[in-house]
Amino acid sequence: MNKAFVKESEDPGDRCPRCGGLGKTVAQNTLAAHLEPAARASLAESAFFCDAPACPVAYFDHFEQHVTVESLRQPLYPKDPAAPICPCFGLRCEDIDADLEEGGVARVKAHLELARSDRANCGVATGDGRSCVAAVQKYYMQRRGAR
Numbered sequence: 001m002n003k004a005f006v007k008e009s010e011d012p013g014d015r016c017p018r019c020g021g022l023g024k025t026v027a028q029n030t031l032a033a034h035l036e037p038a039a040r041a042s043l044a045e046s047a048f049f050c051d052a053p054a055c056p057v058a059y060f061d062h063f064e065q066h067v068t069v070e071s072l073r074q075p076l077y078p079k080d081p082a083a084p085i086c087p088c089f090g091l092r093c094e095d096i097d098a099d100l101e102e103g104g105v106a107r108v109k110a111h112l113e114l115a116r117s118d119r120a121n122c123g124v125a126t127g128d129g130r131s132c133v134a135a136v137q138k139y140y141m142q143r144r145g146a147r
């Protein structure tokens, strides 16, 4: 990627044209994994993922071009809360809820071990191309706090 196009996170171009939320920079291989070539071609090389669950925009660029969740090859968390939070290993929010229900961390712990192994493919499996570990931890803490 051309470094000249990587803007500071405060740059207004990083804001989703629909919801105004801050987008996360995504790599080309992440886009290629989730979009058909035609949808991908409609975006500039430097694109962002909008992770606001209620916003229909999935990816956008600095030129306010965007593709919506309908263009995704498969539903992605958190755009679709029922989609696996970790697409590589199929961990779902309901699995995390089940751990909380039992008062344990068996499923979360087993998942974190897998996610840190060489078999993890979160880089292209998740919508933002980042490891799902942070998303899993965030969800766990949120749900635990809500109980």
Ligand SMILES: [Zn+2]
Pocket: 016, 017, 018, 019, 020, 021, 050, 051, 052, 055, 056, 057
């Ligand atoms: Zn948005």
Ligand SMILES: [Zn+2]
Pocket: 085, 086, 087, 088, 089, 115, 120, 121, 122, 125, 131, 132, 133
């Ligand atoms: Zn994962």
